[in-house]
Amino acid sequence: MWLHASCLLEFNIPVDTPFLLMLRPRSGRQQWIGREQYVMLPSVRAVEFTDPFGNLCQRLVAPAGPFSIKTSVDVECADASDTAPGSPFVEVQNLPEETLPFLLPSRFCESDRFTQMVAALVKGRSSGYDQCAAIVDYISQTLQYTPGSGQQCKSACEVNESSQVVCRDMAHLGIACCRALSIPARMVVGYLETLEPMDLHAWFEAFVGGRWYTFDPTQKNLQGGRVAVAYGRDAADVAIYTQFGEPVTLTRMDISVKRMSVPLY
Known part of the structure; x- marks a missing residue:
């Protein structure tokens, strides 16, 4: 099946602030990315790299004032996760x-x-x-x-x-x-x-x-489709955003996940 998932983050930034983001899922054995969108307002330069766990990470400096990030993705995935009772321990x-x-x-x-x-x-x-x-x-x-x-x-x-x-x-x-x-x-x-x-x-x-x-x-x-965005040893490795310096205020966060018909693009 196909899912359309989106994430909207809105911040109030006191001073120019470095961010590390982890908001882009990647294609793999359990999911295929058909289309994605990544928009920042105001637009800033971002640099992407892959961390030791294979996650797609984005570095940027957010300017002072209102700042928003909107991502969306169309993903093909299973409608339920696999189970395997009796599957053996690997030495x-x-x-x-x-x-x-x-x-x-x-x-x-x-x-x-x-x-x-x-x-x-x-x-x-x-x-x-x-x-x-x-x-x-x-x-x-x-x-x-x-x-x-x-x-x-x-x-x-x-x-x-x-x-x-x-x-x-x-x-x-x-x-x-x-x-x-x-x-x-x-x-x-x-x-x-x-x-x-x-x-x-x-x-x-x-x-x-x-x-x-x-x-x-x-x-x-x-049951239900899952879209993996980030993997890590624990929560310290998989924060969707990390900011450095003076604290910033997250003023809004909206998440949406909906089934969609097979895309024609």
């Missing part, structure tokens, strides 16, 4: 090199502190996908998903002691638990067609059975 010595950074503890995913808890949590489950599914069940049954409830980024340890959390928090806990089992896990930020209320969304992927699979503790199933 560390057999993992592809590109997955290895996603085995280690990171700023918001202290996987070295979850070894004992996770061992008890997945007891009796087959190594691999089924263990990841048990982790997702634990998170969704233990924590209350409350969109908009937290602006402060929490680490997995903090999340595990919380009650109300957002999607980013749940992803952090899932990632930390998977890595504690030597299963590579990474954070994904992007669009989810069925999300209510609509916003940018975060979930995680785990590498089992020789490929990455989607896991999302905020959803009862994996």
Whole structure:
């Protein structure tokens, strides 16, 4: 199917301010970019590069005053994410090199502190996908998903002691638990067609059975098209915008995701 996704960010900039943006999804195994638009008002020079995780990043200096960024994209993707119960654990010595950074503890995913808890949590489950599914069940049954409830980024340890959390928090806990089992896990930020209320969304992927699979503790199933915008070890790697210097005010943020007919262009 095809999705049309858009993101509008409006800022009030006190002084000329450097920005690092991560707003362009790329084509890959799970999605194909048919058309995209990227408009900044006022128009400024931007330089694009690819970060160590393969994300498309844009550098620019926003001028003082009102500043807006509008992106939109037409994407061909599946109408549901793949599942693979029983898919096996991949031994560390057999993992592809590109997955290895996603085995280690990171700023918001202290996987070295979850070894004992996770061992008890997945007891009796087959190594691999089924263990990841048990982790997702634990998170969704233990924590209350409350969109908009937290602006402060929490680490997995903090999340595990919380009650109300957002999607980013749940992803952090899932990632930390998977890595504690030597299963590579990474954070994904992007669009989810069925999300209510609509916003940018975060979930995680785990590498089992020789490929990455989607896991999302905020959803009862994996129905609905997803558009991945950025991948990273945790939220520190996948911020859609980072500004440097004096604080700026985000005055408006609008996200839209809609199904569309097959484009004719």
